[in-house]
Amino acid sequence: MPDPAPTGREHDPLGVPRPGRTVTGPVTEIVPTGVLVRVGPAPHGPEGLLRDDELAGRAVRVGDTLTVRIVRVDAARPRIDLALAADSRTAREGTDAELAVTAALAGAAVVRGMYGAPLARFEKTAGDFATAADLEAEKVILDLVRAARPQDAVTGEESGSTGPGGASGTERMWLVDPLCGTLNYAARNTLVAVNVALRAGADLTVAASADPFSGEVFWTDGERAHVRRDDGVDEELTPSPASRLVDVNLDPPFPNAPGFAAARLLADARFAERFQTRVLSTTLALAWVAAGRRAAYVTDGDPRDNVHFAAGIALCQAAGCVVTGLHGEPPHTGAGGLVAAADRETHTALLRMIGDPLPPGR
Template identity: 30%
Template structure:
């Protein structure tokens, strides 16, 4: 089934901006819900309203598409296309006012990502990509990332804040911090698109969900970021990204730290 990917990208960007505006408008009146998987897995009524806004519009445009969405508004489909939506990646940053967050929308054809949008509402930045068409920031092409050596590199770190993952993340940070230029903890989608924009030289994400990384990964790949995990393919368990000149050095360090059980 043919699909106008540019039109899909444009709609996703429009919806991400609308959801981001809703988040800014309702930030002072948000209401928290019960934690989900663990005490640090928080959700607000704004997460849910943002997801509903996106899902309703996507379903109206392509009613046969499947939808996988973090807050439970998913649908089965029959078209072979599926949307992967994180309406608010970085909820804890959002509710605590301590850091950035984003709206993430990706479109898959089967198992292949074809369209991606990550919107950061406060900065008004919309990162996007169409499979094979390069990566963009607010409509302008992103240049290939230059990168750095590890001792000078700024490395992003993202992880789910459950006890087991925090323990693994602690091992990675303990190994990386002394040998890298510095590290930053950022939500997974922004970790990836900041690599695409050259703001981070590399990064890693531990124990994510597909909606956390689907959009950011396509944008990073289209910008020239090298992606992998324990092997050549990245997974939700481990995603490593880096500019090409940093890739071997960073990937080796991260894999050693993640696999170290001492």
């Protein structure tokens, strides 16, 4: 899908990204010299030509999504020349971490490009739905992952589990949440994330969480965690409790109720004295714990092979955060839920409040 609607110096007045910019868009037509790729805002944005020599024999069909680089824009003719982006060339040969980053950024480009447009909604459960952006972003991500790792299984938020094994017990499983924060997005709120993670055996080994609107992608190779911005420079993530901001997920399900209730935690006087609450309603907040922008994140639910939480958990663990279940047990065991904190002191304080809640009003 196309880059976002034209804003500022990254686009010309016609909405075409300037030369050097990377865009993800659909193939709209096969022509004798190559393929046309839409590089401007949907649905009638301008198209660029990607020549056959750039494709190097790669089979492409109308509707396929490609990540391309704008090489030349000739407004007089008009004509836009494209090159296949380096990420598209190297995803198959690259590391798992590089693939996670590439896939998350490709999904983020779709989410960004469709933002603000009228979108079809597809009801899932009461109060929950997917949009056309969820489905398109997931398709782009899964196409990249399947092309690069055809022997791996994949679980997508919208399409479920596919590939070898197809079940949660498979050895290598990619976990994809193409748009975490769908309700935010549908309300034209930009607090969302695109999450891609790999579980190999029992461990989350690599992950990427892309913010479509800041241009940042938080990623880990399982050893360290970084943030990469538009300039391509990686900065190592450093957790910090200094903000005192704790993000609490108030969205269902609540499998540990009535023993644990997130709303009751917010009413605890000890919590109010020590922390300040934020509710992003997206697991972008988990990446922010790893990055030092939140002191902690608390949620109910089952995090095992969970497409919403996997990338954020991997980021927090690699950054050195303290990550456990609601009662201090290792993640993915026990009662479930999740407490991810920047340091041990913050984590201990939250566990105490969760395990020994004060009566309302105290």
